[in-house]
Amino acid sequence: MKTASRSDRKVEPLSKEFLLLKISREFSCKQMDRIKMGLIPLDMDEKWFMYYEEDTLYIHRSWTGYCVFVVKFNQFNDGSGEIYEVLVTRDKSWQEYANEEKERLLLHNLIYEHLLEEF
Numbered sequence: 001m002k003t004a005s006r007s008d009r010k011v012e013p014l015s016k017e018f019l020l021l022k023i024s025r026e027f028s029c030k031q032m033d034r035i036k037m038g039l040i041p042l043d044m045d046e047k048w049f050m051y052y053e054e055d056t057l058y059i060h061r062s063w064t065g066y067c068v069f070v071v072k073f074n075q076f077n078d079g080s081g082e083i084y085e086v087l088v089t090r091d092k093s094w095q096e097y098a099n100e101e102k103e104r105l106l107l108h109n110l111i112y113e114h115l116l117e118e119f
Contacts, residue, residue, distance in 0.1 A: 004040045004051040004052075005053070006051055006058070008040050008049070009040070009060065011065045012064070012065045012066050014087055018087045018089055019100070020085065021107075022086075023083050023104060024082060025083045027081050027082065031080075031116055032075070032080060032081045034116055034117075037052075038052050047063070048060070048114060050110070056072050057069075057070075057073065059071065070086070071086050071107070
């Protein structure tokens, strides 16, 4: 499996309209290794493109390249890590959003189901 990088898809920066979500989650060394691999969509049905760069996971819509989440991690010496900050777009032309709880759930699903394949 190829590690995703910014250059694998067209990407847009996070909009200037964003919200800071306070989320704290810890991940094992093995989980962090998988998160760092990111996700390159293999077909048109996959809606997300994710790559990890400089202790940050960027989550984009695969078709448009719009950045929806910027997830910042603290890395620990043993290879494990934790989320300490999440920025989510508030630009309605890029992403429809309902509320913070639904955005937290979406982010959880993207990380655990798409990256970690833990259902």
